[in-house]
Amino acid sequence: MYTCMNDVQYFNLLLLCSGIEDGYANALMASIGRDLRRIAEEVERSSERERIRRRASEIDIYGVKYDQFRQLLEELFTNGINRTRIVVLFFFCTDVALRAYHSYPTEYCCRLLKWSVRFIMDTICDWVQRNGGWVIYSSFYSLFVQFLYLYRV
Secondary structure, X not given: OHHHOOHHHHHHHHHHHHOXXXXXOXXXXXXXXXXXXXHHHHHHXXXXXXXXXXXXXXXXXXXXXXXXXXXXXXXXXXXXXXXXXXXXXXXXXXXXXXXXXXXXXXXXXXXXXXHHHHHHHHHHHXXXXXXXXXXXXXXXXXXXXXXXXXXXX
C-alpha cells in the first residue's frame, strides 16, 4: 500500500510495473524509465514536493468545477511543458485523487480522475507528439493510469 513507501519507492515500483525500466528490451523505453526515475527522485527531494501535497490538500473536493481544476493543472505549466512538469502533474493529480478516494464518496474520485485524463489528452498530448511522438505519450499515459491504480491498491 502507498502509505508503506515513500514517493520515490512508489515511482520506482510504478516504473517496474509499467515495463519502463533498465531491463526493458526497447532502448527508448528504458531511457525514458531512467529519466522519469531520476526526475521523480529530484522532485521527491525538492521543496516542490511538499508544495504539491499542500496544494492538493487545499482542493475543495465537493465544490471544485472542471474549469477550476483545469486552471490549477495549467498553473503547473506556467513555464512550459517538460518531463519534470509532467511528473509533477502525475504527483499532483494522484495526491488529489487519493484524498478524494480515502475521504469522499467514490464518484468524486472518479470525477477528478476523468478530469485529470481529460487535461492530459487535451493539453499534454500535443507537446508529447512534438517531443517524441505517441510511443512516448503512451508511456506517459500508461504511467499515469498505473500511478492511479497502484495508489489505491
